[in-house]
Amino acid sequence: MQANPDDGGVDLRVRRRLRELRTQQGLTLEDVATRARIDVSTLSRLESGKRRLALDHLPRLAEALSVSTDELLRAPQHVDPRVRGTSHSHNGITFWPLTRNGPAGGLHAFKIRVSMRRRRPAELPVHEGHEWLYVLSGRLQLVLGEDDFVIEPGEAVEFSTWTPHWFGALDGPVEAITIFGAHGERVHLHD
Template identity: 25%
Template sequence: MVEIHTKIRELRQQQGLTLKELSENTNLSVGFLSQVERGTSSLAITSLKKIADSLGVEMSYFFQQESSSNYTVTLENQKSFEVEGNATKYVKLSGSFPGRNLESMLVTLRPFQKDTQLYSHPGEEFHYVVKGKLIIRVDNQEYMLNPGESIHFPSEKEHQWENPLNEETVLLSVLTPVLF
């Protein structure tokens, strides 16, 4: 499979865009995009969504095709994936149908994993801690969540998360807009 960073670079070049133009379209820095295209920087799913939107492709363009039923995602159809260079593991839980507005995923954060940058994007995010602990910063406010606790916020507010434990943290995450 062709690596995500290679697909981004090739698609950008095919469209005749410079890194500066892609940066202006995505509000991501030229330096960051350059590192992404070289495969030397981690890439959050929200940043990949901005890049995909700017390049006029669906997020699925960057991943192998997944098969799923219309309304259900059975255990055998649950495919885990990671965004290249990012330690977070995702399992897509949403069904597939026209007009779908929610994206639900099981998210696993590695021990001591911490976002190094703040993210913001249109939509909403909901995170429920299944296992472990989550520190999440939203609009300069820090929240510590334990198993069974949740947070729901407008994702236009700058946010980042952290797993403060020496074990995995598992989240049920539901967000808008649809990513895949």
């Protein structure tokens, strides 16, 4: 009879906990392997279940992750995945957070509603970052430097916020999803 991979055995629990702790701390496989004084390929195989966990791995892995061995052995916590943020408005835009203020790679996602009352400033703002917008409804006017664009529902734009920019509603309120990287991070999608 084949073992069920979800049976909650110690090996499976430690594998899941190891990956959870490593990613929570923003550590790579190489970071943890170096700290634990084990080979990167060994750590990768431990996490993927291609290698069984040996007792002598536990104290070194716990130390590498700055937790006790008991903490490494305990079942992973299941955190409520819902993002619970309150909306706020600024300069004619209402923002609803779609990401937590945590280790999201510096990327922050919002649903936004752009009011018809939003006015173009005399001088277009410039700041550090990278922005991505997807228009859900309404027509958005986007000004990038000397260029002026009309963004229709279902269209997306991506631009560096070092470029003088501004956006507003054309003929009614606009709803969109925006992802902003405060330090110039770009959105990365992996297959």
